[in-house]
Amino acid sequence: GDSVTQMEGPVTLSEEAFLTINCTYTATGYPSLFWYVQYPGEGLQLLLKATKADDKGSNKGFEATYRKETTSFHLEKGSVQVSDSAVYFCALSDSGGGADGLTFGKGTHLIIQP
């Protein structure tokens, strides 16, 4: 079946550091890929997505590129802020993005220190 693997953390960085959160996936078809973020005390929010190979999703300074050859969708940001502290979830959908449940990774807890 489908699966998503990501580093669980916690990942602790200083403000303005470069961030990479690795995500790899296994899927039977050609999935759409997502990063969701959960800020403290809040619900899951879509951060970015990519629906086909070589697509790059971006939002709020975060980027991730759909790499079919390495089955990866790593999340990057050039300069993190304290406000980026949250749990980040990588996810996939094998049905074009919604007409079926998402398969999530375990989540990566990111802590940014001033």
Added chain:
Amino acid sequence: GAGVSQSPSNKVTEKGKDVELRCDPISGHTALYWYRQSLGQGLEFLIYFQGNSAPDKSGLPSDRFSAERTGGSVSTLTIQRTQQEDSAVYLCASSLGIQTQYFGPGTRLLVL
């Protein structure tokens, strides 16, 4: 506009009792999803509705779990004879067709 809403936000119940969790999707969204978020299992997909029908119920953890959706809008997730391992945050999401899923704030369930 209004997002996905869920009620109650918190529920404490005794083992063996039944609970009902409610989800109000974004107006006009045809698809609705239930997930469970727990420390041990992470985020698990439970069931989804396209309109009022649920094509696949195999994600429900046991036959104590059931869900329904009426009028293509509100959905209820019912857990009968709750067990301590049912303690988790239950999340609802909705989408317009096969587009991006938008999540509600969740219901935190604690079974004593």
